[in-house]
Amino acid sequence: MQSTQQVRKMVYSSLMAALTAAGAYIAIPIGPVPIVLQNLFVLLAGLLLGGRWGLTSVGAYLLAGAMGLPVFSGGTGGIGKFVGPTGGYLLGFAAAAYLVGVLSEYGHGRVIVDVLAMIVGTLIIYVFGVSWLKVVTGMSFSKAISVGMLPFLIGDAVKIAVAIPIVKALRPMLNGTFGVVRAAG
Amino acid sequence: MIHRLDPRTKQAILMGISVVSVWGQTAFLASFSIMMILCFRSAGIRISDFVREIRYFLLFLLFIYGLRTITIDSNWIPFFSLESAGDAMVVCWRLLLIVMMGVLLVATTRTAHIRAAMIWYLGPVPVVNEKMAATMVGMIVRFLPLILFRGGEISDALRARCIEQRKNPVVRTVKFTIVLFRRIFLDADEFALAMQARCYNEQRTLPKLTFTRIDVIAVAMVFLLSFSILFDTCVSPIFLLFHFG
Numbered sequence: 001m002q003s004t005q006q007v008r009k010m011v012y013s014s015l016m017a018a019l020t021a022a023g024a025y026i027a028i029p030i031g032p033v034p035i036v037l038q039n040l041f042v043l044l045a046g047l048l049l050g051g052r053w054g055l056t057s058v059g060a061y062l063l064a065g066a067m068g069l070p071v072f073s074g075g076t077g078g079i080g081k082f083v084g085p086t087g088g089y090l091l092g093f094a095a096a097a098y099l100v101g102v103l104s105e106y107g108h109g110r111v112i113v114d115v116l117a118m119i120v121g122t123l124i125i126y127v128f129g130v131s132w133l134k135v136v137t138g139m140s141f142s143k144a145i146s147v148g149m150l151p152f153l154i155g156d157a158v159k160i161a162v163a164i165p166i167v168k169a170l171r172p173m174l175n176g177t178f179g180v181v182r183a184a185g
Numbered sequence: 186m187i188h189r190l191d192p193r194t195k196q197a198i199l200m201g202i203s204v205v206s207v208w209g210q211t212a213f214l215a216s217f218s219i220m221m222i223l224c225f226r227s228a229g230i231r232i233s234d235f236v237r238e239i240r241y242f243l244l245f246l247l248f249i250y251g252l253r254t255i256t257i258d259s260n261w262i263p264f265f266s267l268e269s270a271g272d273a274m275v276v277c278w279r280l281l282l283i284v285m286m287g288v289l290l291v292a293t294t295r296t297a298h299i300r301a302a303m304i305w306y307l308g309p310v311p312v313v314n315e316k317m318a319a320t321m322v323g324m325i326v327r328f329l330p331l332i333l334f335r336g337g338e339i340s341d342a343l344r345a346r347c348i349e350q351r352k353n354p355v356v357r358t359v360k361f362t363i364v365l366f367r368r369i370f371l372d373a374d375e376f377a378l379a380m381q382a383r384c385y386n387e388q389r390t391l392p393k394l395t396f397t398r399i400d401v402i403a404v405a406m407v408f409l410l411s412f413s414i415l416f417d418t419c420v421s422p423i424f425l426l427f428h429f430g
Contacts, residue, residue, distance in 0.1 A: 004381055010317065011377040014324035015369060021325065022332050025249055025280070060321040063313075067200055067306075067322065070283040162358055169363045173370060 009049065012174070013057035016045040020061045020093075021071035036073055039125060040159040042093045043118050046100030047167045048174055054101035058094045065090070088132020089125055096121035109171060111164060118160045186399060187228045187293045192302035194400040195290050198407050202286065206279050209414050214278050216413040220406075221285045228293050235288060242284060245333050246277045287326060299323060301391040316387040328369075335368050 023037035046054035065071045065081060072081050072090070082090060100121035107113025126149045134144040187195075206213065225232060236243070253273035255263050290299070300319045307315035343361060351357050 004377075007380050007385055008374065008377040010321060011324065011373045011380070012370070014321045015328050015373045017321065018325045018328035018332055019369075021329060022336075025245070056321075059313075060318065060325060063307075063318055064322045064325050067196070067303075069199075069287070069322075069326065070203060070280055071325070158355070162355060162362070165359050166362055166366060170366050170370065173367065 009053045010056075013045070013049060013053050014060060016041060016049060016054075016057040017061035017064065020045065020058070021064070021069075024071060024073045036155075037159075038073060039093065039096075039122070039156070040163060042097050042125075043100055043121050043159070043163055044166065046097040046121060047104050047114055047117070047163065048170060049101060050105050051098050051101030054097035055094055058097040062090060062094065083136075085133050085136045086129070087136070089129035091132070092125035092128030095128060096124045099124055111168070114164065114167060115160060118163060122156050122160070186403075187224055187289065189397070189399055190293075190403055191394055191396050191400050192290075192294050192298040193305055193394060194396070194403055195294060196299070196302050196306065198403065199283075199286055199290060201407065201411075203283060205411050205414060206283070209279070210275060213411075213414045214275065214282065216410060217282055218278075220410055221282060221289070224289055225285070228289060230289070230292055235285070239284065239288070239330070242330065242333050243281075244337060246281060249280075250274070250277050291326070295392070296323065297392050298394065301394055304391065305394065314387075320387070328373075331372060332365075332369055335372070336365055339364050339368065 020038055020041040023041040042058055045057040048054075049057060061071060073086070081087060100117045103117035103120060104114050107117065130141075130144045130148045133139070133148045134141055137144070139147070202217070206217070209217070222232070225235065250273045253276065254270045255265055300323055303319035303322060304315045307313055307318055339361060343364075348357060348360065351360070
């Protein structure tokens with residue numbers, strides 16, 4: 001039998017992957033570029049589950065998409081998405097979740113470290129995403145940045161602002177007090 | 186016939202159609218819909234039961250349709266365009282069909298067989314722990330409707346507590362998300378406990394899977410269906426020629 005902690009972490013990772021999939025469907029059309037909640041959940045996976053399990057969660061999400069489940073943005077899926085123009089962002093999600101998780105583990109729940117970790121994670125997503133976009137489309141680097149990064153930055157700031165209260169509310173519960181909450185409720 | 190198909194064939198068909206449907210427009214989606222209705226009849230699943238089962242998902246599709254159709258421009262003025270309404274319809278239609286296919290797969294295949302098929306596919310992939318990965322992908326499929334169901338419940342509860350009175354969208358989003366996360370993590374915790382209580386272990390004996398002639402017929406039918414995508418790619422330029430020419 002596997003350890004209780006490992007089974008719980010595996011179930012939570014799957015849940016975060018399912019949330020990332022649900023977030024990919026929702027595009028909030030504010031301003032010229034819609035805000036997609038997918039990368040909010042990727043950052044949350046790193047913050048709530050830590051580096052290793054955050055990476056596992058995003059890995060499971062990418063695997064589900066590669067197998068054809070409609071979990072990527074716009075309800076698409078399939079291995080072809082990885083070689084398309086947005087494939088770099090997908091790979092960047094895995095690196096970002098791992099890095100955000102590792103950094104926030106070092107910070108021991110301090111808000112400033114969490115914010116910095118999310119900023120670094122967001123930048124990592126763009127490093128992968130914009131580089132791949134440049135390779136696939138043959139655009140210049142400045143044009144790739146103006147198309148694939150700059151329009152999304154305001155939305156990313158909003159997501160980081162939303163993530164902080166969520167993490168503050170959920171972290172104590174994920175540290176093993178769920179049983180008490182359920183018994184009391 | 187669908188019950189007798191090998192789960193590996195069903196998953197291959199799911200993967201193949203998901204990839205092809207990205208390029209599919211009205212003709213492909215219409216022929217695919219007819220095939221799905223026939224498959225549902227053959228599997229003994231009533232459409233009314235299916236609709237009742239996915240009612241929250243249908244509301245969610247409606248929500249996506251609204252979000253994709255009504256756009257707010259750089260001057261913060263909402264506007265409706267026929268083109269985005271058509272695109273939104275295709276996206277929602279595609280999502281619904283993929284969900285129908287997922288439901289058909291789950292309804293006609295034992296969970297152990299689905300997992301065994303996924304392990305068979307992931308076996309040759311290096312680094313990946315195929316047994317854990319297969320279990321996790323299975324859980325993602327199970328959790329998606331649960332998230333949507335809980336989301337529907339929480340929206341109703343927040344409306345009953347006059348959430349519309351709060352004008353700040355960030356506050357509303359945070360209030361919704363924290364409650365949603367709390368509820369689904371509690372569900373996940375119970376799920377993990379249930380797995381522990383049943384002595385969950387990765388090293389389980391896998392069921393034996395065998396390909397038969399029916400699998401070849403099914404793959405051939407799907408291959409033929411995929412040709413309807415050519416109507417989309419051919420009809421669209423002809424339509425444009427008549428329309429603008």
